[in-house]
Every structure is written in structure tokens, then in C-alpha cells.
Amino acid sequence: MKKHDKNNNTHFYGFAKDMLDRIAQNLNFSVSLFEVADETTGHRLENGSWTGMIGTLIKKEADLALGELTINYERSSVIDFTKPFMNMGISILFKRPKQDPPKLFSFLQPFHDRIWMCMIGAYAFVSVYTFAVARVSPYEWKNPHACNPDSDTLENEFTMLNSFWFAMGSLMLQGSEVAPRASSTRIISGVWSFFTLILISSYTANLAAFLTITRMSTPIQNADDLSKQTAIKYGCQYGGSTYRFFQKAKIPTYEKMWNFMSQNPDVFVNKSQMGIAKVKGGKYAYLMESTPLRYQVSKNCDLMEVGGELDSKGYGIGLPKNSPYRDIISNEILRLSESQVLLRMYNEWWDVSQPKCEQREDSVSSTNAAQLGMDNLGGVFVFLVGGFALALTIAILEFCVNAVVSSKSDRQTLCSGLAEECKFSVNCCGPSKKPVRLMKHKISKKLLKGYGGRSHPRGSDSFT
Numbered sequence: 001m002k003k004h005d006k007n008n009n010t011h012f013y014g015f016a017k018d019m020l021d022r023i024a025q026n027l028n029f030s031v032s033l034f035e036v037a038d039e040t041t042g043h044r045l046e047n048g049s050w051t052g053m054i055g056t057l058i059k060k061e062a063d064l065a066l067g068e069l070t071i072n073y074e075r076s077s078v079i080d081f082t083k084p085f086m087n088m089g090i091s092i093l094f095k096r097p098k099q100d101p102p103k104l105f106s107f108l109q110p111f112h113d114r115i116w117m118c119m120i121g122a123y124a125f126v127s128v129y130t131f132a133v134a135r136v137s138p139y140e141w142k143n144p145h146a147c148n149p150d151s152d153t154l155e156n157e158f159t160m161l162n163s164f165w166f167a168m169g170s171l172m173l174q175g176s177e178v179a180p181r182a183s184s185t186r187i188i189s190g191v192w193s194f195f196t197l198i199l200i201s202s203y204t205a206n207l208a209a210f211l212t213i214t215r216m217s218t219p220i221q222n223a224d225d226l227s228k229q230t231a232i233k234y235g236c237q238y239g240g241s242t243y244r245f246f247q248k249a250k251i252p253t254y255e256k257m258w259n260f261m262s263q264n265p266d267v268f269v270n271k272s273q274m275g276i277a278k279v280k281g282g283k284y285a286y287l288m289e290s291t292p293l294r295y296q297v298s299k300n301c302d303l304m305e306v307g308g309e310l311d312s313k314g315y316g317i318g319l320p321k322n323s324p325y326r327d328i329i330s331n332e333i334l335r336l337s338e339s340q341v342l343l344r345m346y347n348e349w350w351d352v353s354q355p356k357c358e359q360r361e362d363s364v365s366s367t368n369a370a371q372l373g374m375d376n377l378g379g380v381f382v383f384l385v386g387g388f389a390l391a392l393t394i395a396i397l398e399f400c401v402n403a404v405v406s407s408k409s410d411r412q413t414l415c416s417g418l419a420e421e422c423k424f425s426v427n428c429c430g431p432s433k434k435p436v437r438l439m440k441h442k443i444s445k446k447l448l449k450g451y452g453g454r455s456h457p458r459g460s461d462s463f464t
């Protein structure tokens with residue numbers, strides 16, 4: 001970086017300057033710095049000549065070139081490089097999105113839409129299912145008059161409305177006055193309560209995470225996302241090593257990105273600063289090397305790095321071909337690197353110790369709260385379906401046992417007994433009361449007493 005004093009003299013400062021000063025001090029030479037005319041690292045022109053720092057070295061106008069000069073094969077054939085003093089890779093610079101305003105219906109966020117739909121579906125189904133099973137099970141029919149054991153009708157508490165209310169009570173963890181008496185309906189009640197317990201617990205835990213984080217929606221997460229869209233433009237420095245990386249790309253994603261960039265030449269910039277300014281303007285992602293990128297991000301709170309590094313390479317000091325200073329400077333770079341002098345300089349300039357921008361912590365935690373979907377909660381639905389199947393089996397058993405016993409005691413044939421019970425049960429629009437004759441037999445009476453009498457006070461009614 002450079003700055004001008006009052007007398008308009010240019011002063012260079014920064015990591016590279018500090019490192020060069022240290023090398024010069026240790027190797028006992030003095031440096032005088034100047035900036036190349038086009039302010040670029042350099043690329044090969046069609047006529048074979050080179051621009052920027054590389055061109056300056058080839059013309060032997062300088063003894064060494066220092067800056068964000070990436071070591072690559074093409075350049076190594078025309079100049080010499082020292083050992084790399086810094087490693088990095090291509091990354092994406094993007095404008096930090098604004099915090100999403102709080103949403104009125106943010107309480108819906110902990111679950112994926114599909115989970116909400118399935119929950120509503122499960123609620124409706126369980127209500128209708130409880131109603132149907134309760135009609136089939138003989139043990140859900142009870143004497144409505146506690147003081148009149150000779151009542152000639154039996155009542156079923158699970159009317160359609162009560163069934164919906166019963167399922168709602170469980171869903172809200174509140175319970176309801178309607179209580180199942182038969183094994184089949186109790187199984188439904190059990191699995192439904194377990195289902196709601198898991199869902200409500202997951203919802204509560206995830207809601208807390210959603211309410212405490214600040215959401216920022218980043219439209220792109222990596223290079224792949226960039227390549228799949230055209231609304232956000234993206235580019236790099238013209239002629240630099242990043243440009244060459246994409247130009248020579250063989251990986252489909254990077255090839256696709258190159259096709260887009262080469263068809264839209266306005267996405268290329270001549271200097272990093274122009275790219276960074278474009279990013280700040282919005283709707284533009286700048287592909288640049290991770291070290292200068294992180295420097296910019298550490299200084300500008302409205303910038304951020306997106307995704308990881310696309311490749312891995314290093315910065316070296318450039319020297320004219322066959323320069324006698326190459327090995328001496330390379331050794332000094334290795335020595336400074338091993339003694340952690342370069343690391344300390346890096347930490348100083350990149351200010352790694354404390355994040356300056358308030359939003360940064362939030363943006364990290366925003367990745368920690370994710371909507372729960374079928375992948376996370378599908379198992380509870382499977383459990384529910386299993387419970388339904390079990391309840392249905394038990395209900396059919398209860399029904400059949402009762403029909404067999406009824407037919408014996410009423411001296412009916414089994415078929416006519418079954419037919420009579422079936423006819424009544426399948427009539428869903430039928431009454432919630434049925435004549436007591438359908439239940440008139442000794443075993444049913446015993447069973448009903450045993451079932452209803454213990455757990456529910458209203459169930460102790462006796463049947464005639």
C-alpha cells in the first residue's frame with residue numbers, strides 16, 4: 001500500500017514492505033521502491049511481451065518485484081521466484097447481506113413447511129381414526145346413566161367433534177375430558193401423545209435457536225452457486241493469475257464460470273480496488289486471492305468471504321531470470337518463516353485477534369439454527385403410523401371377540417352377529433348411542449366392567 005506525505009512524496013507500507021525491510025536488514029542491502037506504471041503484476045501480451053512487474057523484471061528495470069505476485073508456471077519460465085512467503089487460494093469476495101427484518105410469522109420457522117403440512121394432516125387423520133376405531137371397539141360403548149344400570153342405550157364418547165377435541169388436547173399438551181377406555185383407542189392416544197411430545201420438544205428447542213440468532217440471507221454460498229445463476233455478476237482481475245486459473249479451467253463449474261466471464265468482459269477489472277468497489281456497489285462477486293481478500297474483510301464490515309478456497313498457491317518475490325540473489329533471499333524467507341517472524345507480521349497487519357464488526361458473530365451463529373425437516377423428524381411419523389396399525393389390529397380383535405361372544409349369548413349365528421355389529425359400526429354418520437341389545441351377553445358385561453371401571457370414574461357403569 002502507499003501513502004503520500006505533505007511534500008507529495010510516496011511512502012510504501014504494509015506487510016510486504018515490512019518483510020522486505022527485514023530481509024534487507026538481515027542481508028545487509030538497501031532498497032529503493034517504485035511502483036510499476038500500470039500497477040499490475042503483469043501478463044503476457046499477444047506479441048509475447050509482458051506487462052506489469054513481470055515486464056519490468058524481464059527488462060531488468062528492477063532487481064526484484066514484491067507484491068501480490070503469484071508463482072505460476074507461465075511466469076516461472078520468464079522470471080525467477082523465491083520460495084513462497086505466503087500461501088493462499090482463490091476465494092469469493094461478496095457484499096455482506098443486511099440483517100433480515102424480523103418476520104411476523106417467525107414462529108413457523110423452526111419447522112420446514114412440509115412438517116407443518118404433515119402435522120395438520122396427522123392431526124386430522126388421528127381425529128377421524130380415533131372416531132372410527134372407537135366405533136368399532138365394543139369397549140368404547142358405555143352406559144351414559146351412572147345411576148341407572150338398566151339403561152337400554154350405550155353411548156360412545158368419541159363423537160367426531162370430541163375426537164378432534166381429544167387430539168387437539170394432546171397436541172397442545174393440555175389433555176381433554178374425553179378419555180379412551182379400550183386398548184385400541186388407548187394405543188392411538190399413547191402414540192399420538194408420544195408423537196406430539198417429540199414434535200413439541202423439537203419445536204421449542206429450535207424456536208429458541210431461531211429467536212436468538214440474527215438471520216442474514218446470503219444468496220450464494222460457494223462457487224457452484226455462482227456458476228448456476230446470472231443475476232449476481234462475478235469477475236476477477238484481468239490478466240492476473242486468477243484470470244489464468246479460470247481461463248485454463250477443466251473442472252465443469254470453473255469452465256462454466258469462465259464462459260460467463262468471457263462473454264461479459266465488463267466483469268473484469270484492472271485493479272483489485274476496482275473489484276472491491278464493484279462488490280460494495282452490490283450484485284457483484286469478486287474472485288480474488290484469499291489473503292488480500294481477508295485483509296479487506298478485516299477492514300470493511302460490509303464485505304465477507306463466501307465459500308472456501310478454490311485452489312492453493314503462493315506469493316513469491318520475483319527476480320530476473322538467473323538472478324544471483326534468488327537463493328540468498330529464498331533462504332532468508334525460510335528463516336523468517338521458521339522463526340515465526342512472518343507469522344507475527346501477518347497477525348499484526350491482518351488484525352486477526354478481534355473481529356471488529358458486530359454482525360460477524362451473528363453471521364457465524366446463523367448457520368447453527370436450521371429448519372427441522374422430514375430428515376430429522378420423519379421417524380416420529382413412522383412411529384405414529386406403526387401405532388395406528390397396532391391400534392387397528394387390536395380394535396378388529398376386540399370387535400371380533402365381542403361379535404363371537406354376542407352371537408353365542410344372543411343365540412344368533414356368528415355371521416348375523418358380525419353383520420349386525422358391522423352395520424352399526426361402519427355407519428359413521430350414525431348415532432353415538434346404540435341399543436343395549438347389541439351388547440347383551442355375559443362376557444361383554446365382565447369385560448366392560450373390567451375395562452371401564454378401573455381407570456375412569458365414569459367407566460364403572462355396569463351393563464345389562
Ligand code: GLU
Nearest residue numbers: 041068069070240241242
Ligand atoms: N496475484 C495475482 C497475480 O499475481 C493478481 C490478483 C489476481 O489475479 O487475483 O497476478
